[in-house]
Amino acid sequence: MMIWGDPNGILIFDESGFVKKGSDSIGVARQYCGTIGKVDNCQVGVFAAYASPQGYALIDKRLFIPEKWFTKDYAAKREKCALPENIKFKTKPQLAVEMFTAIRDEGILPFKYIATDSLYGSSPEFINAVDRLPGVTYFVSMASDTRCWLKRPVVREKTYKYKGTVKTRRILEDTSKTPIAFIDLAKSINDFFWYRRKVSEGTKGPIMYEFTKRRVVLSKDGLPEKEVWLVIKRTLGPSRNIRFLSATPRSALALQSLSG
Numbered sequence: 001m002m003i004w005g006d007p008n009g010i011l012i013f014d015e016s017g018f019v020k021k022g023s024d025s026i027g028v029a030r031q032y033c034g035t036i037g038k039v040d041n042c043q044v045g046v047f048a049a050y051a052s053p054q055g056y057a058l059i060d061k062r063l064f065i066p067e068k069w070f071t072k073d074y075a076a077k078r079e080k081c082a083l084p085e086n087i088k089f090k091t092k093p094q095l096a097v098e099m100f101t102a103i104r105d106e107g108i109l110p111f112k113y114i115a116t117d118s119l120y121g122s123s124p125e126f127i128n129a130v131d132r133l134p135g136v137t138y139f140v141s142m143a144s145d146t147r148c149w150l151k152r153p154v155v156r157e158k159t160y161k162y163k164g165t166v167k168t169r170r171i172l173e174d175t176s177k178t179p180i181a182f183i184d185l186a187k188s189i190n191d192f193f194w195y196r197r198k199v200s201e202g203t204k205g206p207i208m209y210e211f212t213k214r215r216v217v218l219s220k221d222g223l224p225e226k227e228v229w230l231v232i233k234r235t236l237g238p239s240r241n242i243r244f245l246s247a248t249p250r251s252a253l254a255l256q257s258l259s260g
Contacts, residue, residue: 006052009111011103013096013120014049015064017042026081027065046095050109060103062095093123100129114138121246131248139231142244147179148216152224170223179219182244186232194234209233218246
């Protein structure tokens with residue numbers, strides 16, 4: 001019997017699509033299908049995977065059922081597919097939270113890290129569920145135009161009148177300190193601060209990337225939000241492909257052990 005559980009295990013949440021010809025399977029609809037990289041008639045599943053030094057495997061799954069399937073127009077299809085009446089619409093991040101909660105409460109698989117893409121990372125419901133579990137570091141793919149500060153800007157309350165009512169709102173103390181886009185931050189970092197790592201073996205040799213990291217404050221609606229580690233990965237050579245991961249480790253050591 002192989003024991004796959006490891007204290008440094010990683011939970012991975014992602015989706016995958018399955019192209020369908022007909023329209024009667026539960027949840028089938030014209031929607032983005034990641035396996036072919038475009039919108040098509042398909043079903044979409046949200047999956048939880050586990051990886052450790054001992055191996056990797058899918059450990060849970062949920063079928064994503066588009067919201068229109070719960071309208072009156074789809075009543076006949078729901079009945080034909082025998083979709084239980086207690087099943088309600090859930091977003092993909094909500095399905096991921098459901099699986100994460102079950103895995104956490106079961107307590108069988110130890111894990112220290114969670115990895116997912118920006119769809120789940122941009123969901124407050126998903127992030128809040130992960131944040132409530134101490135000792136876990138999550139890595140979330142982020143868009144290159146996401147904005148941030150290297151130092152948290154000062155915010156103050158501004159009072160104003162609206163239709164005779166006095167209201168307040170938060171504004172930057174110094175409006176000249178605008179946030180910078182991830183891509184512009186990456187381009188401004190000197191080559192000295194990038195380190196090279198092999199991520200896997202390819203058919204033509206080792207696959208190498210360069211990495212760097214910065215502690216940043218994320219911008220939301222022009223105001224500072226949470227402070228995170230930003231891990232930046234780029235390809236080698238003159239034409240660089242740059243990717244961004246937001247991480248909230250409990251310590252810099254946890255971040256280094258995974259990315260370094």
